[in-house]
Amino acid sequence: MKILYFGGGFVGACSAAVSADSGHEVLVYDINKDLVSSLSSRDKDKIESCLFEKGLGDLIIRNQARIKFTFDLADAEKYINETEAIFMCLPTPERDGTGETNLEIYEAAAKNLAEILIKRNNSAQNSYVLIVNKSTVPIDMVNRTKEIMLAAGVKNFGVGSNPEFLVEGKAIEGSVRPPRVVVGADSEKDFMIFRNIYSRFVESANIAYLEVSPAEAEASKLLANYILFSRLANCFDVVGRVCEKFPGLQFENIRKVLITDTRIGDWGFYDSLFAGGSCFIKDARSLSHQLKAKGTKADLVDNVLSANQRQLDNFLSRAKEELNFTWSGKIVGLLGLAFKQDTNDIRNAASLGTTEFLLTQGVKQIKAYDPVTGSNYLKYFAEHKAADKINLVAAEAEAISNVDILIIATDWPQFRGLSDLIMKNLPKGAVIMDGRRMLATRYGELAKAGYDIIAVGSPLIKAA
Ligand SMILES: NC(=O)c1ccc[n+]([C@@H]2O[C@H](COP(=O)([O-])OP(=O)(O)OC[C@H]3O[C@@H](n4cnc5c(N)ncnc54)[C@H](O)[C@@H]3O)[C@@H](O)[C@H]2O)c1
Numbered sequence: 001m002k003i004l005y006f007g008g009g010f011v012g013a014c015s016a017a018v019s020a021d022s023g024h025e026v027l028v029y030d031i032n033k034d035l036v037s038s039l040s041s042r043d044k045d046k047i048e049s050c051l052f053e054k055g056l057g058d059l060i061i062r063n064q065a066r067i068k069f070t071f072d073l074a075d076a077e078k079y080i081n082e083t084e085a086i087f088m089c090l091p092t093p094e095r096d097g098t099g100e101t102n103l104e105i106y107e108a109a110a111k112n113l114a115e116i117l118i119k120r121n122n123s124a125q126n127s128y129v130l131i132v133n134k135s136t137v138p139i140d141m142v143n144r145t146k147e148i149m150l151a152a153g154v155k156n157f158g159v160g161s162n163p164e165f166l167v168e169g170k171a172i173e174g175s176v177r178p179p180r181v182v183v184g185a186d187s188e189k190d191f192m193i194f195r196n197i198y199s200r201f202v203e204s205a206n207i208a209y210l211e212v213s214p215a216e217a218e219a220s221k222l223l224a225n226y227i228l229f230s231r232l233a234n235c236f237d238v239v240g241r242v243c244e245k246f247p248g249l250q251f252e253n254i255r256k257v258l259i260t261d262t263r264i265g266d267w268g269f270y271d272s273l274f275a276g277g278s279c280f281i282k283d284a285r286s287l288s289h290q291l292k293a294k295g296t297k298a299d300l301v302d303n304v305l306s307a308n309q310r311q312l313d314n315f316l317s318r319a320k321e322e323l324n325f326t327w328s329g330k331i332v333g334l335l336g337l338a339f340k341q342d343t344n345d346i347r348n349a350a351s352l353g354t355t356e357f358l359l360t361q362g363v364k365q366i367k368a369y370d371p372v373t374g375s376n377y378l379k380y381f382a383e384h385k386a387a388d389k390i391n392l393v394a395a396e397a398e399a400i401s402n403v404d405i406l407i408i409a410t411d412w413p414q415f416r417g418l419s420d421l422i423m424k425n426l427p428k429g430a431v432i433m434d435g436r437r438m439l440a441t442r443y444g445e446l447a448k449a450g451y452d453i454i455a456v457g458s459p460l461i462k463a464a
Contacts, residue, residue, distance in 0.1 A: 001196055004076060004086045005029065006109050008039060008069060010171065010278075010345070011134055011164045012089030013051050013060075018175040020063035022200050028069045029076040039069045052344035052372050055172035077116040085130045085193055086113060087162070088145075092135045094282050099289030101138050110145055114152035125155040130185075130193045133161045133214075136221055136283055138290055142184075142214040160185040160194065161214040163221035168277065169342030180208035184217030222287045229280040230304045231268045237307035240271040240457040241314075251457035252440060271457035273409060273435030274312040276339035276348035281305065312350060315435055315456055316357050319405065322460045323452055325431060327361035333403035333426075334358075335396060335418075336410025336436070337370035337377040344373035346380060350409045350435060355381065359389065366390050369399035371412060397425055405431040408438050415439075423449045429463070 001024045005016045008030035020026045030036055038050040042064055044057030060067060070076065090109050095102035113131070121127055131145060145159045161184035166174050181201050183194040191211055201207045212220070239258070243251040251271055259266040275281075284305050288298035319325035339349035346352065351368070355377075358366055366389055368377060374392045381387045393399050396415075400406060400422055408415055419442040422432070428450035432439070435456055439446060443453055443461050453461040 001025070001085065002079065002083045003027075003197065004079060004083045005089055006076075006086060006113060007089035007091075007135075008032075008035060009089065009091070010051060010053070010168060011166065012087070013039060014053060014056060014166060014171040014175055015087060015089065015134060015164065016067060017056060017059040017063065017172070019197065020067035021059055021176070022197075024066065024197065026067045027076060027079045028067070029071070029073065030069065031071055033071045036069045036071045052342075053171045054169070054342060059172055073112060073116065077119060080116050080120045080129075081127060083120075083127075083129060085132055085197055087132045087134050088113075089134045089164075092137050092282075094285055099285040099292075101286050101289075103137070103141075103144070106135060106137065107144075107148060110148045111152065114149050114154050117149070117154045117157065118152060128156050128158070128189070130158045130160055130190050132194075133159070133218075134164050136163065136225075136279065136286075137218060138286065139215050139218045139222070141218060142186075158185065158187060158190040158193075159214065160190050161217040162194070163217050165221070165224065168345055169340065178207060180210060182210045182212065182217050182220060184212050184214035186214065222283050222290075225279055225283040226287050226301060226304070228268060229275060229284050229308070230300075232272070232275040232280075233304040233307040233311075235269055236271060236275070236311040236456070240311075243271075243457045244459055247459055251437065270411075271437055272311075272350070272411070273315040273456055274350035274353060275308050276350055276352075278345060278347040281308070281348055311456075312353050315433070315454075316354065318454045318460070319431060319433065322454065323431060325405070327358065327363050327405075329362065329364050330404040331365045331367065331402060332358055332363050333399040333406040334366050334368040335370075335399050335406065335408045335415060336412055337368060338373045338410050338412075341410060341412045344376055346373055346376045349377075351377060352380065354407060354409055354435075355390070363389065367393050367399045367403060369393050369396055370410065371414070397421055401425045402427065403430060405433060407433045407435060409435050411436040411438065416441075419446060422446065422451075426451065 003019050003024050003026050005012045005028040008028040016026045016028045035050055038046050042061055047057040047060055090106045092106055093102050142159045149157055163182055181198055185191045195202050202209050243249045255269055258264050259269050284301055288301040291298040337351040339345055368390055378392050381390055415438040419439050431452045433454045437455055437457055447461050448464045450463045452463050
């Protein structure tokens with residue numbers, strides 16, 4: 001099959017690579033020239049330097065005969081006659097903190113698509129095409145896409161939905177062997193197109209291939225993200241808080257007891273200073289907004305959002321409250337800038353809120369380190385705030401040396417082994433703030449070595 005992608009970011013590039021790997025011919029159109037040039041480079045490092053997803057570079061290179069990238073709409077136009085499906089993988093950000101989804105980018109792209117669709121088959125439009133929404137959008141979005149197409153005079157098309165459930169950092173592995181594939185369509189004809197696209201999954205014994213309506217597909221995506229997010233919020237704001245407030249409770253022991261109840265399970269059962277990323281917060285806010293727009297309350301959804309923010313505020317305030325620490329004029333080491341391990345994505349990362357807090361407190365310098373995403377973080381602050389206080393360093397040891405306080409904000413696995421480096425390089429009397437419990441197995445030794453420790457899920461651990 002010939003498939004066209006509109007948008008080649010995290011979702012578009014990963015999904016397109018998997019489609020090519022499934023034997024389809026794929027063209028990815030994206031307006032970002034730098035991204036297109038990196039994805040077209042056939043150089044694994046270059047591909048993964050812009051989209052750090054394990055396996056993405058190899059998959060694109062292995063399937064290079066079947067996958068092309070372009071920023072020129074004319075290329076998409078040449079391709080459109082035999083295209084059977086078009087995947088829309090566009091950003092759907094929140095509009096100015098309102099919770100409402102800002103559909104301007106999506107709609108602009110849909111209008112560009114309509115311009116080329118009306119020209120297909122020398123304007124006869126006799127080839128049928130399925131427009132598939134892969135972005136996370138409001139529940140009734142299919143109608144909006146149809147309206148845009150009809151207003152532009154597009155004929156002979158269907159609109160379906162195929163929400164993306166990828167987990168950043170494991171996107172390729174997860175897309176090649178997904179636990180489930182959800183497709184939403186209105187007609188048997190459209191379901192058939194989906195079955196052809198996903199023939200490698202339809203008959204699989206291990207993959208749930210679920211056919212629902214487009215609105216059910218969109219609603220399921222928003223609800224799934226909300227449920228996962230609420231689980232994290234419960235873990236941070238209730239389980240973690242109990243372990244912080246009652247002495248003698250080891251978070252890891254409580255965790256073991258809880259997760260061995262199969263009804264509870266272990267997904268997301270860790271403590272953290274904040275749940276970031278591009279989806280959970282945005283999608284929960286959208287869900288809340290949509291419920292309120294229908295005249296109902298969304299208190300539980302709103303509470304999950306505020307519990308997440310409360311967690312970050314609570315963590316950052318503990319240094320002053322529990323140690324009477326003054327931030328002003330201090331040098332801070334910040335380890336971990338990505339929103340989680342195995343990604344270069346910094347959207348809503350804890351490092352951003354933490355840095356904003358540190359800047360408002362008047363710190364002297366932030367020595368920031370991340371194994372992959374330092375440049376994205378620096379770019380964010382260069383664009384948003386004076387970056388003169390931020391010093392991106394090249395190694396963990398530099399972020400640890402000569403600082404007054406050390407904050408761990410990402411769960412990069414290598415941070416678990418930093419205790420010895422810390423005991424060697426972090427000045428005695430400095431404070432360790434572990435926002436991910438990365439050093440939990442050695443808090444006792446670190447305290448004996450002279451550090452006060454503030455960790456999510458533990459009461460203050462005083463230097464011995
Ligand atoms: N990132 C995730 O983990 C994830 C998971 C599931 C769902 N989603 C949803 O998928 C959607 C896309 O997310 P993403 O993370 O891939 O975003 P992204 O920002 O990484 O990628 C979007 C791409 O669209 C391109 N684009 C913008 N306007 C365009 C236009 N007119 N024509 C062609 N391309 C255009 C951008 O240049 C960008 O490369 C969002 O709705 C998101 O909520 C994301």
